[in-house]
Amino acid sequence: FGFIKAQEYGERGHTVLLGDFVSAEDGTGIVHTAIAFGEDDFRLGAQYGLNVVNPVELDGTYDERIGPYAGRFVKDADDDLVEDLKARGRILKATKELHSYPHCWRSGNALIYYAKPAWYIATTKLRDELVAANQALDWHPEHIKDGRMGDWLSNNVDWALSRERYWGTPLPVWRCEEGHTHVIGSFDELEELSGVRLEDPHRPFVDEVGFPCPQCNQRMQRVPEVIDVWFDSGCMPFAQEHAPFENEDRFQAHFPADFICEGIDQTRGWFYSMLAVGTLLFGRASYEHVVCLGLLFDDHGRKMSKSLGNIVAPWDVIQRHGADAFRWYYFTSKQPWDGYRFSMDTICESVRLFLRQLWNVHAFLDRYESDGPHGGETDLDRWIKSRLAATVAEVTERMEAYDATFAGRAVADFVDDLSNWYVRRSRRRFWEGDPSAFATLRECMLTVAQLLAPFTPFVADEIWEDLGGDGDSVHLTDWPAAGERDLELETAMGIARETVRLGLAARGQAKVKVRQPLHEAVVVASGAERAAIERLGDVIASELNVKRLRFVAEADELGSYEIKPNYRTLGPRFGRAMPQVAAAVAGLDPAHVSSAARNNEAVRISVDGSDHALAPEDLLLSMQPLEGYQLEREGSHAVALELTLDEDLVREGLAREVVHAIQGARKDAGLDVSDRIALGLAGDEELLAAARAHEEYVTGEVLATSVDYGSANGQEARIEGRPLHISVTRV
Ligand SMILES: [Zn+2]
Known part of the structure; x- marks a missing residue:
């Protein structure tokens, strides 16, 4: 052409x-x-x-x-x-090819790429300043600074500022026929030049305002473009105050913002606009700390979409689990920038693990009255207060580092300690209404409510109000200050809990129910460890349900070693003399061999009058637990439980089973935990004998004011195959 x-x-x-x-x-x-x-x-x-x-x-x-x-x-x-x-013979071949092509997302019409002049901000001239402003920021996650954001800034392109739209902030550029331009800096300036005070600065009103060109005196009109809304977003810090025209002091007091938070894709959006406009005007970004949020996928890691039918509507989640469960999930299941694999079930998990546990502890405090005698502060009280102090310190530190995830998890760990150790080991004190136990638990729960206020605001306020916390709301209180810690006690309790864990594992191995009392637990411990376990001996013994703790210094004492020659290494070396070697090995002192093995020393034997050194790998050492004991060991820690039962222990175990059955009957009868009852028991003679022998314990546990043997017409329970009829009557 x-x-x-x-x-x-x-x-x-x-x-x-x-x-x-x-x-x-x-x-x-x-x-x-x-x-x-x-x-x-x-x-x-x-x-x-x-x-x-x-x-x-x-x-x-x-x-x-x-x-x-x-x-x-x-x-x-x-x-x-x-x-x-x-x-005109200018074409060799014309065919149709299928290829991708841009279309309008609304009308579906084919579009034409079209080069047009536009207004730009020459941000590339400030590239070094932009890069430096980014370096001053505290990014979470940290790698965004030199990664996604840093790359974007060092490859900066000029900001295409203008948009050909009707709605938007009018570009304040006036132009005359000669191509002279004038940029208006304020309504006052526009009024001065045009004599018009704009009441509404938007189109179409602003487009009607003209004035003579300062250079050629021809009439100037505004250019038709409006400004990219991302530029508006970057102007938010001062534009919202209308600074510098007014409220300059308020703007200065709030600039730069401490913290902003948005999707990780905003490095080219709001994170950039706030950094670029801030740098252009003030030489720094408009914010100091940034938390990026990842994307939300379904539980298979797929994008949520209508066509896949895997969208979880937030309102459904809130309806079913509550807004706080939803929040808790986001805060604690992941670092927020890692993204989420989300489904209704993942929220269930979050509710089950934490909020239910929290609520149960709270309900526990609600259920009993602190009307008993003062028992005084115990090691458990001191321990949980020390843990509380540690938790306040950790949550504060994590929150100040913009790490909600580990802050939340620290609260969850504390509530787990509170529920699974403090309350569990203090139940009797609550039943008996010991005011010091109530005071400790109340203090813990009030502080937990304060720590949880930013995470689960509704639950936190409910707990605060229920417990009669000061003021109208937990959200109006100051952030708690961390109290004193007792590190020695925290360490001791850690050792005690480890001992319990091993002891319970031994019970599990031996398949002996925790309700069955045992004579003793033998614990390997010496020095400070032993002192720690002895200090908390009552707690350990009652949790393990043993009559006493006994200590040994070495794990060797919890069993007997058996030594065998390793034929694989010794066979080739001694050949025909192996029977004599085996006999010599059998005669070795097990304690000596085990100590040599620990110190990697040789053991000497004599065969046919000549001396031989055996390396540790030449001897196979195995430990046989003591007869009648179940051993559980892990590293240098070991606990053995004596399994032998005498008649008294059997009877006491049965009495505990009877209590358990009566508690079930109380529950089935819909009794309140504090209701007193008249108790009737009938059925198997041995069960009744056990209940009689431990009558004070049984009636105390089940709040019975009287017990009648042989006349029960209530429900039947079976204990180890034996029948027990239980009647409970509220008195
Ligand atoms: Zn002009």
């Missing part, structure tokens, strides 16, 4: 150019390029110094330069253009 002469493009018009965006994978490796109609095309034109020639009008029709096609919509003219080329 000769519509536009080659020289109008410049020297390289209508020639072949090299472009690295063209692949030879398919087609000829040669493509047609039109520099006004594509990003790659435009860049190529700029690279070769071509002029931008655009013969298409804004309505998508050819302009008068395209002769017979002028006024026709470009897409409609395609077929005629092909015919035209064919007729």
